Amino acid sequence: CSGISGAPCANVECQLPHADDPFYRYVKSYIPESVRLACRDAFDTPSLFLPYVQRQMDEPYRTLQSDHHIADVFVSCEGEMCADPAECRGHRPWWTPMMDVGSRKIVSWQISLEVPNSERILRAFLLSVLAEGLPWRLYIDNGKDFKKAAGVGLVAAEQEYLGHRMKQLGVQVVFAKPYNAQAKEIERFFGTFVSRRWQGSEGYTGRLGKRSERTQYLCQHPEQLTPFSLFVGYLADAIEIYNTTPHHGTGM
DSSP states (O other): OBOTTSSBOOOGGGSOOSSHHHHHHHHHHHSOHHHHHHHSOOSSOOTTTGGGOOOOOSSTTSEEEEOOEEOSBOBBOTTSSOSOGGGOOOBOOEEEEEEETTTOOEEEEEEESSOOOHHHHHHHHHHHHHHHOOOSEEEEOOSHHHHHHTTOSOOHHHHHHHTTHHHHTTOEEEEOOTTOGGGOHHHHHHHHHIIIIITTSTTBOOGGGOOOHHHHHHHHOGGGSOBHHHHHHHHHHHHHHHHTSOOOSTTO
16 A cells, blocks of 8 residues: 555555455455456446446457347348248348457458357358458357357367367457446447438338338338348448448547
């Protein structure tokens, strides 16, 4: 402990205890919660303290983030998902991007009309490695498919194949805390696409699940919706524009 001038404090009560139990009681009593949070690596800091925690942005491609997102627009499956044209309805594609936290670049992505799984995550990760090399850290969601992609929670035979692959590659896997979207920059990216690309477009789902009469009509007549193959091309162009647009932030 030091005084205001920086010299050691002469007060014996001010010195840190040596034994474990008294030390932890001292820290709990005298060290503010905000200080303890700021000293952590702080991926999952509660939103109350987020303005005071800075993630390192000085080196791109240190951390990759990924999550699934169901697109906020309906598209036509072009007969891929619906065998009977009479019963065909609009579909919302599932999107799995890999974002570089330092530069906000979408390094790779996968999209499909089918519900996402661990194989899609691994394909997106492989594409990112082929494009930029191995990251230092992979920060992903707590869903079952993400855990399976990282080799967590598998049966013994699967763990033998996947369990320690990330560790052997030198990639640290970090799982986000549930119900803490503020800790994931990729959630802001999804919000950007909703507000700038999809909101107000043909087939837009609407806020809080409340669809417009036009969207409801299009879901009943999917032949008038954007075909999925064309939607993939639009998405690729939108990602290219996003990646080449300057992003402003600390250290970026």
